[in-house]
Amino acid sequence: MKLFSAKQIYKADQITTKKQGIAGEELMERASLQLFNWMHLRMQGAPVKIHLFCGIGNNGGDGIALARHLLEHGYNIAVYVVNYSEKRSEDFLINLARLKERKCWPNFMNSDDELPVIGKDDIIVDGIFGIGINRTPDAWVIKLIQHLNNSQAFILSIDIPSGLFSDQSPKDFDAIIKSNYVLSFQAPKLTFFLPESGPYVEQWEALDIGLDVDYLSSTETAYELIGKNEVLTVYRPREKYAHKGTYGHVLILGGSYGKIGAVCLSSKAALHAGCGLVTAYLPAVGYSILQTSLPEIMVLTDKDEKIITDITFEIDPTIIGVGMGMGTDDKTIMAFGSFLKSNEKPLVLDADAINILSKHKDLLKHLPKDTILTPHPKELERLIGKWKNDFDKLNKVKKFSDQHQCVVVIKGANTIVVQNGKGYVNTTGNPGMATAGSGDVLTGIISGLRAQGYSALNAAVFGVYLHGKAGDIAVEKTGYQSMVATDLISNLGNAYLDLFQIPEQPQPSEAEPEAQQ
Structure with missing residues (x-):
């Protein structure tokens, strides 16, 4: 709309x-x-x-x-x-x-x-x-x-x-x-x-x-409201003779000692979003955690036990999601910078990847075209600077997006996706989603969609919608206060199914008396 x-x-x-x-x-x-x-x-x-x-x-x-x-x-x-x-x-x-x-x-x-x-x-x-x-x-x-x-x-x-x-x-x-x-x-x-x-x-x-x-x-119009009808136009149905390679390979890169859960959430969300393969790249301390908790996920580890210090891998992922739980240690910053300079794969950047970019803005020139950034409000402020009001914020984001040819996801109660001077306002979601790990799940969903061949803009818009819809379905059982990030992942399937549910038609009522001039 x-x-x-x-x-x-x-x-x-x-x-x-x-x-x-x-x-x-x-x-x-x-x-x-x-x-x-x-x-x-x-x-x-x-x-x-x-x-x-x-x-x-x-x-x-x-x-x-x-x-x-x-x-x-x-x-x-x-x-x-x-x-x-x-x-x-x-x-x-x-x-x-x-x-x-x-x-x-x-x-x-x-x-x-x-x-x-x-x-x-x-x-x-x-x-x-x-x-x-x-x-x-x-x-x-x-x-x-x-x-x-x-x-x-x-x-x-x-x-x-x-x-x-x-x-x-x-x-x-x-x-x-x-x-x-x-x-x-x-x-x-x-x-x-x-x-x-x-x-x-x-x-x-x-x-x-x-x-x-x-x-x-x-x-x-400069803005569009996104609901079910809008995302149905970009939805890509499964092919009968497809295989796991058809739906892409996501590499989730992040984690540090005490924050391995963020990688778990993103990796699991990427699979539930429909991609064919997921590999997690994280410090060595996370190896057993990932292999035990998520048997569907492949794992690569950094040589360092607690932080990311060297981002090298021999696999050929379709898309790379970076930043969740990664930290901003000096060695991690150097590794991330070196990675950006040599990387040619599409990216979804979240959390500490954005925080590093905010402190080292010279790295922004190395972002591939159509990189997707998913900052929360404070991360966005570090990236684009303080704003006077909401309209000033939107103008600053549009300018940033145009300058760096990227997609920016402004997370909030009505998350807004911005690219090419236009904003897409999401209608799903609820206050129960204001919980730890919710953003990690969103990054995984968007990465999973991008791997399946969705454009950067469509992956962001559709991903934000599914993320919110999963929350809307989950809250009916959990209530606002008790919802956790894994509830969002558990209801991603229901969010997909909801796309094809026909709403109940209201029963016809008696004709109303016509008002007169």
Whole structure:
């Protein structure tokens, strides 16, 4: 699913009204009907008080139009116009007039007005600001927003939580509505999935308001949301007459005394991801551990007992995953540097491999094209430097990726894969995956996919999806607190199987009464 910028959505609106021969107010009516139908289907006329807070732009116009539909179907509503400017959009005024024709008189809120009383069992519809906001609201509006957030009432936001910017980071986090649910027009916004702004969106759903299909399908976006439908297009099924050599040979290189488990996790994950062969290269202390715990894995050892000091091997791997548990001893750094200078194989770099690159940036020029890097936040900061906010971070990662012709996996709650100036935002995963070894598993999965012939980008995007999906399946049995990294490996097979499960279709319901203008 494409994640459109605010500018692209505005253009879609303009093209839609022109090609479909409709006025802006008709597109607004279409949007408000979608909002109403969503609410009415779930509420069925429930006797609950609904407070609609509407700005004076088009987002507020959506809220005013929604209020009319709710009123006509007998809902108990109170409408507030947040009067933060003397300017009003034309479509807002049209819908305001329609609401007044039905003898519903909004409360016009100004800076010196008292804040309304809202019960914790009431519902708030937030339509104060839309995607056009680009400055911090006035102090009295911030006070209102904080009042709504503190009310304990359920908050439903129209298109985007008020005060949250669509294409830039917030300047005042106290000036943002904390939404329980966001009904986003046509597609969600990138800001819903970033660490700083994501917490203001508890749940979201995209409502199709009929924007021009040709424009939406032909327009390139800087970010794309990745779900099951997207990864199914890159999935490579097994061939009947294939053998283990068909699916590649992964070399997992890492480990040090006390951190052999990281290599075990990556090696096992690579096999479960579907590659044909896995060899682990690690200090001699890990030999018995690997041979005993993972009989499917072949093992090569460094001459040193405790650390990696010399990376030499006679095998011919398809892909090499490097860094997990490797440490940053001076001898290991020298060995890694020498390896990079002579290596011609595709790489997946994690953990200490990235930490070494951060301290010795001259080594970056030796990375093969399409190297995949999988840093956690601190490792990423060491690599690209500190960032001001999430959007600045994304810009820095894109610049780094372009400069070094690599794929960067920005690990987090919604992991983002970046290559060639585009970001791919993952939708799977949960807080239970914040556990030791989870990143080692991801490196193994991506390495295993790369070995099977997936491109670097597809291996990263698909690997991140499978990793998160395995976590989502595992958490149903473990809960968040008790999940461990091996649970992810154990459920990789289930994650693959889930790709081909058809979701249950909702039972048809009685036709809803059609709202009128």
